Amino acid sequence: MTQDTFPTWPDVAAQLVNTAAGRAHADTIITGGIWVNVHTRETLPDHDIAITAGRIAFVGPSADHCKGPDTRIIDARGRYMVPGLCDGHMHIESGMLTPAEFARAVIPHGTTSMFTDPHEIANVLGLKGVRMMHDEALLQPINIFTQMPSCAPSAPGMETTGFEITAEDVAEAMHWPGIIGLGEMMNFPGVSNADPQMLAEMAATQNAGKTVGGHYASPDLGPAFAAYVAGGPADDHEGTCEDDAIARMRQGMRSMIRLGSAWYDVESQITAITEKGLDPRNMILCTDDCHSGTLVNEGHMNRVVRHAIDCGCDPLIALQMATINTATHFGLEREIGSLTPGRRADVILTSDLKTLPIETVIARGQIVAQDGACLVDCPHYDWPEHARTTVNMARDLTADDFTIPAPAGANAVSANVIGVVENQAPTRALKFELPVTEGRVQATGDVAQIALVERHRATGGVVNAFVSGFGYTGTMAMASTVAHDSHHMIVVGTDADQMALAANHLRAAGGGITIFRDGTALATVSLPIAGLMSDSPASEVAAATDQMMQAMRDCGCTLNNAYMQHSLLALVVIPELRISDLGLVDVRTFDFIDVIEPLA
Incomplete structure (x- = not known):
């Protein structure tokens, strides 16, 4: 049963009432398990859960009065009955998978609800792309709620996207059946400065009674932050330290703390709960960005919950942060997030709350995964041809496109260099002295060259700069059409010829990621849908x-x-330095700066 055909509570209220009272028979009863009650933070042994029409009708020490001759019995003796896990903020495109294949990958890990912001595809295909993601999401056997993207471009005037999202687009999307709210409001300077479009988008969302997502990436927690909160965003996932989490919760926001493939922000913020003892109801666990390798090899929200527990969090509090806290935040407490009457029957059976092995997953009353295997079909949307032909480059590139000329007569220059920070989204603004050879600035040591290749409008534009922190050696280049959030093409390399080869390879392939060394492709990930996703199984990707x-x-x-x-080097809303199709951006001031400067 898909989300768009799943019955509402009013549709089945009489069945639920009659089953709970014993006047009708349950479809399924889970017997003898340990009930993890996230409302009261208790574990209650020897309880049954009776399920009718995909929803919970009764929870108690015995559901024998709900049993009929055709009732299916699931034996949970010795195991915990846990609500299905909710991811409060994430981007399906970051998995390099379509919604169907992402769902197939995470169902065995116990994720039964996701709150997704498809702003990646919005930058490439606009409102039509968002609708495609939304429509495929509604086909899935688990709950995928879509947040309408708010910022395409993420920072107007700092980048050029394939399409732009308007306040009118937001108002239209609020009437779609699977839209739960507004996606992360990344233009935090715009909100703090009362930008009319940003306020109009948030007003349309609040007028529809839905939730505004936040993204405040500045360390400034003074008046600018207060102005942002006053503007309407209800949550934020960009915190990186305890003070960030505390500031957000004190101002009435939900602090979303993330563990993604590269973001390790839980350990530094969960101390607000584990050490400061603050009320955990306003903290939510999420992933933000997980690529397919993480999903297949390590897990999804179960990985985040286990990590929070390893960081000293009480297992029941960690589960609250991944279930009821999330549901309450989005106004869905009566639908998901707990094992209580009326809610969708999304249940995990596990033998241990700390290590959280996901043994059985039930979604909407049906067993959807068992011992790591997905047991249900995840239907695909029929993606049109125009969604598969999005790498629009004017021509093949040459090494000359990837050269940075030096001032006349210079033997060396001072360069503004993007500094990568391991396991965090922010970068550092660095300066390096770089040598000049034959009039061209040379990358040297740990400094590599970075280029942004325009790929939406076939302008032929290439912006060049420098990046430090990858540690590349030899003659190589890496190119990707996944380049948050504008999703042009990012090329990082130590050699201009290799950079041209990698870029041209992706042009011919229609999008993806590739690495060249000494003229040979070492690896390629094909991402034909919008240059962002594959509709192949997660294991293959x-x-x-x-x-x-x-x-x-x-x-x-x-x-x-x-x-x-690599994929975030063009994200011009997270400090300190980023690259866009318009130049090198100092995100601390939202100004363009020169890549090279004369030596002092």
Whole structure:
């Protein structure tokens, strides 16, 4: 049963009431389990859950009065009955998978609800792309709620996207059946300065009675932050330290703390609960960005919950942060997030609350996964041809496109360099002295060259700069059409010829990620849908991703999940330095700065 055909509570209220009272028979009864009650933070042994029409009708020490001759019995003796896990903020496109294949990948890990912001595809295909993601999400056997993207471009005037999202688009989407609210409001300077479009988008969302997502990436917790909160965002996931989490909760926001493939922000913020003893109801666990390799090899929200527990969080509090807290935040407390009457019957059976092995997953009353295997179909949307032909480059590129000329007569220059920070989204603004050879500035040591290749409107534009932190050696280049959030093409390399080869390879392939060394492609991940996603199974995409990450290591990179760092180098709403199709951006001031400067 898909989300768009799943009956509402009013549709089945009489059945639920009659089943709970014993006047009708349950479809399924889970017997003898340990009830994890996230409302009261208790574990109650020897309880039954009676399920009718995909919803919970009764929970108690015995559901024998609900049993009929055709009632299915699931034996849970010795195991905990846990609500299905909710991811409060994430981007399906970051998995390099379509919604169907993402769902197939996470169902065995116990994720039964996701709150997704498809702003990646919005930048490439606009409102039509968002609708495609929304429509495929509604086909799935688990709950995928879509947040209408708020910022395409993420920072107007700082980048050029394939399409732009308007306040009128937001108002239209609020009437779609699967839209739960507004996606992360990344233009935090715009909100703090009362930008009319940003306020109009948030007003349309609040007028529809839905939730405004936040993204405040500045360390400034003074008046600018207060102005942002006053503007309407109800949550934020960009915190990186305890003070960030505390400030958000004190101002009435939900602090979303994330563990993604490359973002390790739980340990530094959960101390607000584990050490400061603040009320945990306003803290939510999420992933934000997980690529397919993480999903296949490590897990999804179960991985985040286990990590929170390893960081000292009480298991029941960690589960609250991944279930009822999330549901309450989005106004869905009566639908999901707990094992109580009327709610969708989304249940995990596990033998241990701390290590959280996901043994059985039930969604809407049906067993959807068992011992790591997905048991249900995840239907695909029929993606049109125009969604598969989005790498629009004017021509093949040459090494000359990737050269940075030096001032006349200079033997060396001072360069503004993007500094990658391992396991975090922010970068650092660095300065390096770089040599000049034959009138061209040369990358040297740990400094590599970075280029942004325009790929939406076939302008032929290439912006060049420098980046530090990847540790690449030899003659190599890596190119990707996943380049948050504008999703042009990012190329990082040590050699201009290799950079041209990698870029042209992706142009011919229609999008994806590739690594070249000495004229040979070491690895390629094909992402034909919008240059962002594959509709192949997650295991296949993960295998290609593993090969790609091994190729990065073979080229000298030792960063944890370095690909995620690569893909965020154009995200012009997170400090300090980023690259866009318009130039090098100092996100601290939202100004363009020169790549090279004369030596002092």
